[in-house]
Amino acid sequence: MAKRDYYEVLGADRGASADELKKAYRKKAKELHPDRNSDNPNAESQFKEANEAYEVLKDADKKAAYDRYGHAAFEGGMGGGQRQGGNGDFSSAFSDVFEDLFGDFMGGGAQRGGRQRASRGSDLRYNLRISLEDAFLGLQKAITVPTSVSCNSCDGSGAEGGAEPQTCPTCSGMGKVRAQQGFFTVERTCPTCSGVGQIIKNPCRTCGGSGREEKERSLSVNIPAGVETGTRIRLSGEGEAGLRGGPSGDLYIFIEVAEHELFQRDGIDLFCRVPVSMATAAIGGDVEVPTIDGGRSRVKVPAGSQSGRQMRLRAKGMPALRGGGTGDMFIELAVETPVNLTSKQKELLREFEKLSEENNPLLTSFFSKVKSFWADMKN
Numbered sequence: 499m500a501k502r503d504y505y506e507v508l509g510a511d512r513g514a515s516a517d518e519l520k521k522a523y524r525k526k527a528k529e530l531h532p533d534r535n536s537d538n539p540n541a542e543s544q545f546k547e548a549n550e551a552y553e554v555l556k557d558a559d560k561k562a563a564y565d566r567y568g569h570a571a572f573e574g575g576m577g578g579g580q581r582q583g584g585n586g587d588f589s590s591a592f593s594d595v596f597e598d599l600f601g602d603f604m605g606g607g608a609q610r611g612g613r614q615r616a617s618r619g620s621d622l623r624y625n626l627r628i629s630l631e632d633a634f635l636g637l638q639k640a641i642t643v644p645t646s647v648s649c650n651s652c653d654g655s656g657a658e659g660g661a662e663p664q665t666c667p668t669c670s671g672m673g674k675v676r677a678q679q680g681f682f683t684v685e686r687t688c689p690t691c692s693g694v695g696q697i698i699k700n701p702c703r704t705c706g707g708s709g710r711e712e713k714e715r716s717l718s719v720n721i722p723a724g725v726e727t728g729t730r731i732r733l734s735g736e737g738e739a740g741l742r743g744g745p746s747g748d749l750y751i752f753i754e755v756a757e758h759e760l761f762q763r764d765g766i767d768l769f770c771r772v773p774v775s776m777a778t779a780a781i782g783g784d785v786e787v788p789t790i791d792g793g794r795s796r797v798k799v800p801a802g803s804q805s806g807r808q809m810r811l812r813a814k815g816m817p818a819l820r821g822g823g824t825g826d827m828f829i830e831l832a833v834e835t836p837v838n839l840t841s842k843q844k845e846l847l848r849e850f851e852k853l854s855e856e857n858n859p860l861l862t863s864f865f866s867k868v869k870s871f872w873a874d875m876k877n
């Protein structure tokens with residue numbers, strides 16, 4: 499079956515803003531809410547479709563890829579987001595999306611989706627600090643993530659010996675109980691099964707019935723060249739294991755690129771403040787500057803350069819994250835006034851000053867302005 503266009507699925511225009519997409523999605527999600535669609539057998543698959551479409555279009559990077567390549571952008575596990583056919587199963591989509599929309603219906607939103615048998619594992623966040631050099635080159639990084647994995651002894655079921663859990667007698671598997679409170683019937687999460695709808699007679703001794711075990715996992719993460727602070731890398735299914743056989747969450751690597759002592763970064767461009775001596779700035783010369791690839795470039799300092807003068811070294815900046823060229827490096831000259839002069843040096847500079855009446859155009863024009871300012875004030 500051919501996949502429908504994501505915009506069509508959401509009923510949104512191609513040019514829709516993030517806000518408009520969100521609105522369109524919420525509208526669809528409400529329409530397709532399972533409580534309102536018990537007689538529509540297609541609601542669940544349509545809901546999944548809408549959820550998948552929005553998952554892509556709400557993410558600026560994925561949206562850009564989709565706008566360019568269509569569904570082909572996500573086939574075959576491209577880049578960091580190895581998504582395979584939508585975001586997990588229906589129940590996970592349900593709990594994520596309806597928590598804010600329908601949280602109140604479910605009793606304050608404290609418990610996610612009372613009717614779930616299995617629940618999706620949490621997403622995990624891992625903060626990774628890397629150097630600017632690593633961000634320039636990209637790197638393969640081994641990380642250790644404390645997480646919970648599916649329990650080996652019970653195969654994730656939570657029941658000793660892998661026995662099937664039983665339907666909760668209190669709520670008959672609904673995960674919710676009703677109570678009369680004045681005029682209202684209030685639905686609450688079932689206290690016996692905590693909303694799971696099932697109970698385990700003999701909990702697994704290894705995991706205590708949760709179906710999960712705490713483990714440290716080692717993962718090798720591919721950090722592409724060009725990442726910057728705030729870049730997120732998603733490792734699908736590498737988050738916490740789901741409860742009772744539910745799907746795993748995702749692992750998000752949050753990148754932080756450390757400050758560099760020589761280079762400042764602005765997007766794909768780099769800046770480097772290079773001090774030059776007063777004499778070099780005045781008579782001109784060469785300075786050698788470092789480049790982020792570990793090399794060096796000779797830069798010509800024109801005679802009469804002032805502090806703040808900028809020069810550009812083309813393509814010596816950072817690589818763009820998804821291809822698309824390389825930034826530039828900007829050199830900014832900082833003319834250094836010499837300090838700790840000897841009496842000989844002072845002597846020479848005084849001598850120099852006497853000969854320098856015509857050499858400071860800024861100074862000359864400043865003082866002529868000051869003079870006329872004072873003159874005007876007197877009149």
Ligand SMILES: [Zn+2]
Nearest residue numbers: 666669688691
């Ligand atoms: Zn129950």
Ligand SMILES: [Zn+2]
Nearest residue numbers: 649652702705
């Ligand atoms: Zn177990």
